[in-house]
Amino acid sequence: MSFNLQSSHPPLSFSPYGLPSSLSKTSTVGGGGGGGGEAADCHLRRTTPSLPPKHGDVGSSGHLGGSPAQRSRTEPWPCDEDGEWNGKGSSRVKGPTAINNTINSLSVGGVRMKKVKAKRKVREPRFCFKTMSEVDVLDDGYKWRKYGQKVVKNTQHPRYTYTLGRVMSCVVNRSYYRCTQENCRVKKRIERLPEDPRMVITTYEGRHVHSPSHDEESSSQASSKVTVFW
């Protein structure tokens, strides 16, 4: 599915999920057919309970661990309407969404302490969509704060670079954002397609517990085309 967002668009009307309501409405997280082999990181995996971040921070961050083979894009999003992973496999899900979880780690005097185990965790619904945009962070009406960035291997869109005859894995810069609203545990990941820097893959995780703050003008002036996967 895809639609166009023209520059004249006001900030998108996003649902609690952080997606335009028009989209989220029909998008049961993880429902439907395969996102055409593009929405790489959209696969949800259930994993063994893990620990919550410190400060009772955000929710699950199940990711696509595993080998590239596991992340093959040919299958549809393997989760049910609740965004619950109903497939096989595992993921590293951690976060406050965990049930009965315990303290994950503590920093005392700069020294981190090990945490105790959690019993079970509940994954936040996730979904992703691809956007053709010049700006990385789309104006979805919510305020986001970057809390991390990492270079990860892009196994979905393998592109190799050769150094001295050695095959190097394709890497992608991935940024992690968190909703700045207190008590809102929504997170989103942003990365650009290596083969097409104009394309941005945004992955939302969790749902907003508040309304978008539209006090600011739309920042994404560039027209963009959005392709939603689910």
Next chain:
DNA sequence: CGGCTTTGACCTGCGC
């Protein structure tokens, strides 16, 4: 000065 970004270290889980 407060808020945000950057970035290296740390943590956790999975595959081999």
Next chain:
DNA sequence: GCGCAGGTCAAAGCCG
């Protein structure tokens, strides 16, 4: 058990 990979933390730096 070890190494790898992804996600998060948090100190330091930057900027308005």
